[in-house]
Amino acid sequence: MELRHLEYFLMVSEELHFTKAAEKLGISQPTLSHQIKMLEKEIGYSLFNRVGKKIELTKVGEIVQQEALNIQNSIQNISSQIAAFSKGEIGELKIAVLPGEITDLVTTLCIPFNQLYPNIRVFVESTDQVEKVVIENQADFGISFQFNQEDLLHGTKLYxxxxxxxxxxxxxxxxxxxxxxxxxxxxxxxxxxxxxxxxxxxxxxxxxxxxxxxxxxxxxxxxxxxxxxxxxxxxxxxxxxxxxxxxxxxxxxxxxxxxREVFLVMKKNCYMHYASREFIKLLVREIEKLHFNTEKEAMHSLHSFVL
The missing domain is CATH 3.40.190.290 (D-Maltodextrin-Binding Protein; domain 2)
Structure with missing residues (x-):
């Protein structure tokens, strides 16, 4: 069953007129009739009673209409949530850091991040196994003093x-x-x-x-x-x-x-979502503001790869 068929069906069930529905859909009336017949064949029941020039939903058609509306609403909800997620309006961010001063740095940056994105939940995990946590997708990225898993991870030296x-x-x-x-x-x-x-x-x-x-x-x-x-x-x-x-x-x-070297650790070939990018931006700005000893080539690579 194709979503296109359900879209056509819902338009006909709303208009109860094939010609008007075809005009709104921007297709020909014979094409629309053919698509509805294909849907009826797949379901195994007629969806419309055809009485002269008028049509009406059958009992099965009413069931399909309700479920098709639910599907349509779900798709719209998916689209709206994805749009909100991509803009940082909702979601969560998980960061893995080694115990100690880097934890203090990251948690301090949570204050301006929350002011910008108050609806994003941030989880900072202090762990000795930053690389393992990132590889197992338990964190969106990590900050560590070492970088070993070059086959699975992408590491950029921050400073x-x-x-x-x-x-x-x-x-x-x-x-x-x-x-x-x-x-x-x-x-x-x-x-x-x-x-x-x-x-x-x-x-x-x-x-x-x-x-x-x-x-x-x-x-x-x-x-x-x-x-x-x-x-x-x-x-x-x-x-x-x-x-x-x-x-x-x-x-x-x-x-x-x-x-010691401080690395930003990310999983290779993994999509970096909006919240991660925005937090890393704050982190880089803070590093640059404090004039830490950074490598221009590494920072340029980070800007092109993430920012």
Missing amino acids: DEEFYLISNQKSEEQKVQFTSVLDGPLILFPSMHQCRKMLNKASSEIDKTLEPIVETSSIKSILNLVRSGVGRSIVSRTLFEFYDTNDLFFQQIEKPTLT
């Missing part, structure tokens, strides 16, 4: 994340060696945190062991402890920029320089 030593005391030196950082009391994230994993690796490479005086997963607590003079801390530039740190001071770390 290089730099790490700072922060303190409540201003130093004359803009940079500090990593070995010197380890000499004083430190307030750090727990070992399960992505930032801490990187610090543990860097310290083990120089045969040092990190022994922080305080461990906490709360960035606000870390900042307050640093303000109070309990110790210094090592945080990403993302966190330093996103929180009220005007009363704190930072130094860049060298030998080794502590940086």
